[in-house]
């Protein structure tokens with residue numbers, strides 16, 4: 284998963300370069316990279332100890348003032364050139380970095396102060412952002428520039444960027460009458476607040492969730508879990524709830540835990556009205572802009588092209604996947620019938636995890652504990668880096684890092700990077716041939732209070748290759764995860780690392796003319812492609828043998844592969860179900876308008892004849908991807924990118940998984956390109972053709988009845 288600011292695309296377009304002719308606030312901005320403004324500073328690794336909520340208010344004010352002054356300069360352009368219009372928009376990242384660094388700190392060091400400061404920052408930037416896209420003077424200048432004779436002779440990436448900016452103005456409502464534009468601004472502002480509210484409710488809800496186990500005498504299957512004692516009561520935390528659902532023998536207990544998990548995002552931190560409002564506002568926004576639905580609005584900037592194509596693709600894949608999944612569910616039901624001595628037993632949602640694990644012990648036994656013993660983090664990570672080094676001609680090295688308390692005056696040695704919490708590690712990525720420092724990343728693995736659970740990669744600042752005007756600025760990013768840096772890694776944890784390193788490589792190896800053409804501005808339904816592709820390496824016996832210490836024995840690798848295939852029959856369909864649910868909500872909103880989200884869930888299940896297991900134990904009201912960041916209407920990205928990744932992975936298999944020639948081609952055609960070309964074109968440049976589902980179906984052991992046409996569209 285990758286988490287980026289709500290404003291990523293917008294803010295990178297914001298002008299922040301100081302002009303010699305503009306007044307006082309810009310002079311402030313000229314010094315913005317000095318010691319005093321850590322949120323704006325690009326001179327080296329970020330200085331986290333100086334980043335406080337108070338400092339954020341000062342720095343964001345400077346960034347905003349500079350942006351407004353720059354707008355005034357563009358407004359005065361009488362003879363547009365690329366450099367004084369689009370070129371000017373494309374080149375600064377100060378404001379983006381401010382938002383990204385804030386976003387990282389508020390999700391890893393949550394506190395009421397950070398929440399307030401983040402909310403203020405986002406509200407201010409939304410106001411400014413909206414004003415920018417609705418600025419008629421700038422719009423006229425941009426149109427005039429785009430229609431110029433010189434524009435026709437620009438290199439393709441610049442023409443593509445111009446086209447993207449023009450489209451973005453239209454999608455922000457520049458052609459609409461003033462009253463409707465004003466309404467759009469109000470909607471955007473409210474949606475920003477609601478996303479924050481949704482996220483805050485969920486964080487509080489997850490933190491406070493607990494389950495009283497005291498009435499349950501039978502703890503068979505979960506004897507090894509240590510539960511907290513509150514007086515006479517024995518309480519389970521949320522992370523333990525997932526273990527209970529998979530291992531507890533007592534069905535009544537599993538059912539009770541599953542039911543209790545339905546209160547997440549509900550009681551007492553209720554997201555119901557937040558969700559209803561978000562969906563209503565998104566729909567209104569789409570209709571004002573002339574789109575039938577919110578899904579259509581977001582699809583206009585996607586590889587898939589339309590939400591109809593997305594739904595067609597998901598349904599066509601479900602057509603192939605469903606028979607295998609139904610058989611798998613029937614096998615689980617039979618296992619339950621046998622276990623409970625009840626031939627008519629019905630498989631319940633709280634049974635799926637439990638019986639999948641039981642059945643796997645018979646059909647595809649695998650000792651996960653023994654497997655992990657071969658994967659100690661301290662050996663594995665450098666070996667994964669060695670694989671990337673071989674593939675892409677880079678080196679990844681851990682460098683000294685130290686934590687200093689925010690607001691303190693740290694005595695940090697030269698050459699040591701500051702980190703935002705104890706235990707965060709710091710790595711540098713360099714090009715092996717030239718030695719160039721391409722970027723750096725952090726790994727924040729240890730759980731602690733105030734840190735959001737889950738794993739994601741977050742951009743911290745966007746770099747830029749060297750140019751005659753400026754030296755190279757390295758990229759910075761962070762992997763935030765709940766995988767402790769000490770100990771060993773499970774097969775899932777290994778895949779998670781490969782996935783997140785995919786995001787890191789996608790950023791670090793980017794070589795584009797300006798930050799606005801970076802990978803983070805890619806079509807949303809292509810962003811997970813490199814990560815899912817790298818994740819596939821983590822399941823290859825050859826790679827696992829290479830990164831393990833001592834090397835995993837061949838028999839254990841064979842068992843792992845068989846076990847992975849066994850679980851695929853249950854898991855492969857999940858992203859397709861979730862994609863369909865998201866498309867239902869955002870394509871056919873009118874059917875669900877004003878209804879409680881729990882009722883909506885039930886209606887979607889019935890309407891699409893989905894198995895009850897299409898929803899895991901956590902309901903829609905906890906879905907951050909759909910309600911708090913930008914995968915709304917494009918949740919199909921995961922399923923779609925898995926198909927692209929399996930297809931593209933066939934090229935890695937052809938000549939050897941770590942073949943430098945294939946790696947170099949992938950780096951050149953995909954990783955280095957950012958968003959300087961449409962995603963469909965990037966894909967074709969690597970594959971020499973459009974995507975096909977055959978490789979994915981083959982990997983799942985499914986024989987397609989007939990050829991499925993690809994739904995990929997070139998915009």
Ligand SMILES: [Zn+2]
Pocket residue numbers: 284285782786811814
């Ligand atoms: Zn990802």
